[in-house]
Amino acid sequence: MEFTSILFYVFSLFFVGSSFVMITSRNTAKAALWLILTFFSAASLWLLLEAEFLAITLILIYVGAVMVLFMFVIKMLDTEESTLRAQFTRYLPLGIFVSLVVIVQMALVLNAGPFDLESVGMPEQHGASYSNITAIAQQLYTIYVYPFELAAILLLIAIIAAITLVHRTQVNSKKQNITEQINVQAKDRMRFASINKKSKKESK
Amino acid sequence: MIALSDYLILSSIVFCIGLAGIFINRTNIIMILMCVELILAAVNTNFIAFSFYGSDLAGQIFVFFILTVAAAEVAIGLAILTLMYRNRGSIDIDVTNTLKG
Numbered sequence: 001m002e003f004t005s006i007l008f009y010v011f012s013l014f015f016v017g018s019s020f021v022m023i024t025s026r027n028t029a030k031a032a033l034w035l036i037l038t039f040f041s042a043a044s045l046w047l048l049l050e051a052e053f054l055a056i057t058l059i060l061i062y063v064g065a066v067m068v069l070f071m072f073v074i075k076m077l078d079t080e081e082s083t084l085r086a087q088f089t090r091y092l093p094l095g096i097f098v099s100l101v102v103i104v105q106m107a108l109v110l111n112a113g114p115f116d117l118e119s120v121g122m123p124e125q126h127g128a129s130y131s132n133i134t135a136i137a138q139q140l141y142t143i144y145v146y147p148f149e150l151a152a153i154l155l156l157i158a159i160i161a162a163i164t165l166v167h168r169t170q171v172n173s174k175k176q177n178i179t180e181q182i183n184v185q186a187k188d189r190m191r192f193a194s195i196n197k198k199s200k201k202e203s204k
Numbered sequence: 205m206i207a208l209s210d211y212l213i214l215s216s217i218v219f220c221i222g223l224a225g226i227f228i229n230r231t232n233i234i235m236i237l238m239c240v241e242l243i244l245a246a247v248n249t250n251f252i253a254f255s256f257y258g259s260d261l262a263g264q265i266f267v268f269f270i271l272t273v274a275a276a277e278v279a280i281g282l283a284i285l286t287l288m289y290r291n292r293g294s295i296d297i298d299v300t301n302t303l304k305g
Contacts (some may be wrong), residue, residue: 002205004206005206008206008210012214015214016214016217016218016221018221019218019221019225019242020221022225022242023221023222023224023225023228023229023235023239023242028232028234031235031238033205035238035241035242038242038245040246042245042248045211045214045249046213046248046252048206049252049253049255049256050256050265051252051255051256051267052269053264054248054264054267054271057268057271058245058248058271061271061275062241062271065275066274066275066278069279069282070234070237070238070282071280071284073234073282073285074234076286077234077285077286077289077295077298091227091228091230091294092227092228094227095223095226095227095228096222096224097224097227098223098224098227099220099221099224102216102219102220102223103216103218103220103274106212106216106219106220107216108215109264110209110212110216114208115207115208115209115212116207116208120207120208120257121257122205122257123256123258123259124256128290132245132264133225135261136261136264136265136268139261139262139265140265140268144265145232147252147269151269151272151273152276154272154273155272155276156303157276158275158276158277158279158280159279161279161280161283162279162280162282162283165280165283165284165286165287166283166286166287170256176301185272
């Protein structure tokens with residue numbers, strides 16, 4: 001058995017095991033932590049498939065940003081209610097049934113198509129000088145540059161939507177009144193005071 | 205040697221676990237969102253496996269866009285969740301039955 005095969009089985013064990021523990025976990029915060037382990041093992045599997053850029057991206061974006069966002073929301077909201085778990089086992093048979101149907105369907109598809117080593121074959125492994133990021137960037141900035149721009153616009157829309165949804169205008173916040181500032185006259189700001197000369201000398 | 209079918213079987217197992225998770229944690233919206241993330245990770249593994257064994261980078265670029273869309277989805281989903289909690293005081297999915305006819 002090759003070393004990469006052993007790595008594949010170890011990582012897939014973590015992938016499947018931690019995802020199973022995640023869905024059966026009763027505490028939402030613990031489930032988020034198990035999901036982080038799932039993402040780490042998925043990133044390790046992607047490294048085995050020579051997708052280094054996406055593996056790093058998965059860890060940076062998902063573990064670094066998305067799961068932290070999840071943890072924020074979990075800790076801010078009151079998710080420890082018992083009512084959330086009251087129907088835990090009620091839909092379990094339905095879930096198992098649907099999963100079994102999907103497993104059977106996928107097994108049929110996998111058996112119908114030739115996906116084993118004899119028919120697909122092992123692609124040649126790239127050397128240590130191969131740069132996955134360079135290869136992706138060459139395609140991303142030439143062929144896929146238009147979808148790339150669209151993705152940027154999508155993220156911008158997501159930012160605007162999230163801020164608009166959650167933002168709450170404060171009633172007593174101090175803000176500028178632009179119209180009033182522009183229409184200000186000199187007499188509003190300047191005040192001519194007549195100073196008594198006698199009192200000025202006395203002060204000296 | 206690890207074949208393509210091994211990766212396909214692995215990702216289909218994780219996909220089914222995520223699907224079962226949606227049914228099991230039906231009342232908790234945060235858990236449903238996390239199960240959707242799990243399903244997306246399984247699908248992305250599929251894409252990358254095909255990209256590697258087919259020696260075509262298009263699969264990896266598609267995964268890149270899936271990650272972008274999923275990040276946007278999570279941001280908006282959690283914003284809606286916060287709004288729902290603020291208005292109703294609970295994130296129980298059975299409370300949100302306003303549109304029930």
